[in-house]
Amino acid sequence: MRIEPTPDSDLRPYGRRAFLALVGGGLSSLLWARPLWRLISPVTELLPSQVRNVLPSGWRIYTVAATMPVFDPQRWRLRIDGLVARPLTLTYAELRALPRAEQTSDFHCVTGWSVKNVHWAGVRFRDLLAAARPQPSARALTFVSAERPYGDSLTLEEAYLKDAMLAYEMDGKPLPRPHGAPARVVIPEMYGYKNVKWVERIVVTDRPLDGYWELRGYDRDAWVGHSNGYGA
Numbered sequence: 001m002r003i004e005p006t007p008d009s010d011l012r013p014y015g016r017r018a019f020l021a022l023v024g025g026g027l028s029s030l031l032w033a034r035p036l037w038r039l040i041s042p043v044t045e046l047l048p049s050q051v052r053n054v055l056p057s058g059w060r061i062y063t064v065a066a067t068m069p070v071f072d073p074q075r076w077r078l079r080i081d082g083l084v085a086r087p088l089t090l091t092y093a094e095l096r097a098l099p100r101a102e103q104t105s106d107f108h109c110v111t112g113w114s115v116k117n118v119h120w121a122g123v124r125f126r127d128l129l130a131a132a133r134p135q136p137s138a139r140a141l142t143f144v145s146a147e148r149p150y151g152d153s154l155t156l157e158e159a160y161l162k163d164a165m166l167a168y169e170m171d172g173k174p175l176p177r178p179h180g181a182p183a184r185v186v187i188p189e190m191y192g193y194k195n196v197k198w199v200e201r202i203v204v205t206d207r208p209l210d211g212y213w214e215l216r217g218y219d220r221d222a223w224v225g226h227s228n229g230y231g232a
């Protein structure tokens with residue numbers, strides 16, 4: 001895996017190491033990472049710095065790195081590996097050629113804002129994974145963002161909910177760069193932090209792993225209305 005230069009914030013290198021360790025299969029660092037984060041930094045103090053801007057549509061564009069990944073349709077690849085019979089790499093054209101699904105759903109950030117009736121088009125995870133053939137021990141998916149060190153995971157049960165998808169269109173247009181071009185996770189039942197933007201790799205694992213915000217105190221089970229967010 002490519003290792004990126006260390007960014008300026010004192011918070012970020014920690015998260016990158018933890019998440020790369022996670023993707024590399026090293027789970028041990030995560031077991032101590034979470035309680036440590038709770039001690040160092042209450043969740044509420046981290047949130048305001050997340051807000052880059054608020055759009056008239058009600059969306060806030062959230063990032064953790066200094067710059068957003070650039071999407072080049074010729075060079076972009078989506079890697080699917082881990083507990084699969086056949087690890088594979090999809091081009092953007094190959095992703096678009098998979099069975100297309102569409103839906104209209106609401107989007108909720110754990111900090112209290114929502115956007116209603118977002119129209120998404122993309123691929124259901126079952127269709128996305130079919131060619132890779134998950135092994136019988138597969139239980140979860142870990143989504144690695146091109147925006148390091150962001151990532152998160154879903155159990156297969158969650159990923160196979162009928163309105164969860166890897167989305168490549170939003171409101172009738174290709175997914176805009178600030179929203180994660182060319183592809184992001186959409187799972188309306190769960191808070192926004194599970195909806196990983198700029199997905200470039202999906203690792204099939206035998207258990208869900210803690211993602212970026214979970215390492216910083218949020219629940220892994222991010223069900224809207226039932227987890228430890230504001231107003232929950």
Ligand SMILES: Nc1nc2c(c(=O)[nH]1)N[C@H]1C(S)=C(S)[C@@H](COP(=O)(O)O)O[C@H]1N2
Pocket residue numbers: 059060061062063064108109110145147150151178179180191192193194195196197198
């Ligand atoms: N790569 C990446 N994905 C991310 C985030 C992020 O900072 N980086 N923030 C998450 C959070 S907390 C929310 S609420 C949504 C916000 O989606 P938007 O930026 O498209 O409004 O993206 C999620 N996915």
Ligand SMILES: [Mo]
Pocket residue numbers: 062108109110111191192193
């Ligand atoms: Mo969020």
